[in-house]
Amino acid sequence: MKFAKITYWLAAIYGILVLLPGFFLEGEFNRTSPPDLTHPEFYYGFYGSALVWQLAFILIARDPVRYRPLMLVSVLEKAGFLIACLWLWSAGRLGMIGPFxxxxxxxMWMVLFAIAWIRTPLSERS
Structure with a gap:
């Protein structure tokens, strides 16, 4: 259980530190990624949804046994971005840049979350 607590706390802290600045960097994104952002709802929607997941990671970190089923969902959350970026890269639509x-x-977090799920008992008595 200690592994899960540490993993999810670190993931949440890392995620918050990485995601929060994005809310203030739309101008920088437009400057370095022409053409200008045409759908800001996707930009802010991504950052907002990802930030909410950091709260879920904190929830899991506080009580891994109770929220063990949510760990599998968190594995899928990480897989979504990884698979999308790998697919875009393989199709030549994403370079080896920041998002990649x-x-x-x-x-990496996906693998650590899967390990945490495996190592977390089904109940406190297990």
Whole structure:
């Protein structure tokens, strides 16, 4: 259970530190990623949804046994971005730039979350 607590706390802290600045960097995104952002709802929706997941990670970290089923969902949450970026990269639509490397970091968290799920008992008595 200690592994799960540490893993999810670190993931939440890392995620908050990485995601929060994104809410203030739309202008920088437009400057470095032409053409200008045409659908800001996708941009802010991504950051908002991802930030909410950090709260779920804190919830899991506080009581891994209770929220063990949510761990599998968190594995899928990380797989979503990893798979999307790998697919886009393989199709030549995403270069080896920030989002690509970010997806590899998500892949690392995905593996750690799966290990945490395996190592977390089904109940406190297990």
């Amino acid at each position: 490397y970010g997806s590899l970091i998500d892949g």
